[in-house]
Amino acid sequence: MKMRIKIAVGAVLLSAIGAPVAMATNIQVGYSGAGYGPWQTGQGGEFTLTPYDVNPNTPVSQISGRSLDYSLTTSSQGIAGSFQTFCIEENEYIYPYGYSGRTVAVGTLSDTAQFGGIGGTKVTVNGVTSDALSIGTAWLYKQFAEGKLVGYSYSVNGRLTSADQLQRALWWLEGEAVDPNNIFSQAVVANFGSVGAAMADNNGAIGVKVLNLKYYNANGTFEAGQDQLVSVPDGGTTCAFLGIALAGMGLIRRKIS
Numbered sequence: 001m002k003m004r005i006k007i008a009v010g011a012v013l014l015s016a017i018g019a020p021v022a023m024a025t026n027i028q029v030g031y032s033g034a035g036y037g038p039w040q041t042g043q044g045g046e047f048t049l050t051p052y053d054v055n056p057n058t059p060v061s062q063i064s065g066r067s068l069d070y071s072l073t074t075s076s077q078g079i080a081g082s083f084q085t086f087c088i089e090e091n092e093y094i095y096p097y098g099y100s101g102r103t104v105a106v107g108t109l110s111d112t113a114q115f116g117g118i119g120g121t122k123v124t125v126n127g128v129t130s131d132a133l134s135i136g137t138a139w140l141y142k143q144f145a146e147g148k149l150v151g152y153s154y155s156v157n158g159r160l161t162s163a164d165q166l167q168r169a170l171w172w173l174e175g176e177a178v179d180p181n182n183i184f185s186q187a188v189v190a191n192f193g194s195v196g197a198a199m200a201d202n203n204g205a206i207g208v209k210v211l212n213l214k215y216y217n218a219n220g221t222f223e224a225g226q227d228q229l230v231s232v233p234d235g236g237t238t239c240a241f242l243g244i245a246l247a248g249m250g251l252i253r254r255k256i257s
Helices: 135-145 159-173 183-192
Strands: 002-008 010-013 021-024 026-029 047-052 062-071 083-085 105-110 112-114 122-125 128-132 208-216 222-224 228-231 245-247
Touching (some): 135 208, 135 228
Antiparallel strands (some): 105 208, 105 245, 122 128
């Protein structure tokens, strides 16, 4: 059965119409003893992200009234209140639970991958380079998040293989890799009718957003973190995460490509 989980935090409403909501929360990547989470494989997802209140492994259940859209098979995997996700940039990093020196990051929720990525059509505005999320990526991830992606094994047997295949299809759609022949790449092209249609910009058409991450250093400079996907209810007003504190990253630094 599909359910919606609410994750997050305090917010300040900036205006009633069309304005972002300022939020602050900590988000844990993986959890103690699990690195990036129970279903992470190879160089990509599934990654397990968990918002928490004060202490790691103490998840919160609300996000200022904004629902995240996940099924029982793609939430609370190994730790309550978590959701499963994938990355969409080749040349940035994400850090697992407890990683020294990368315990806090901030992020925004948008429709584009920002700063990184090796492919796609990039636009630079005010010094920020971004690449719009493709509608094919949004469609595949929404199907995954709702627990109904055809061909995806949500059970123990085969889940790691499915995670690897879906990650590669998402990279392909975002111009980060070449993998047009796996089952999910073929499924998304069949759904949209052509490669070009699947790679067109989502522009909010499907309820999937990009979590843009930054890790701040002691001297105040930042390192762009690897952007992740977030499923939200279709048709909702777009909100922005401002000042999201990510914490509890892991024991080793890992490049996800």
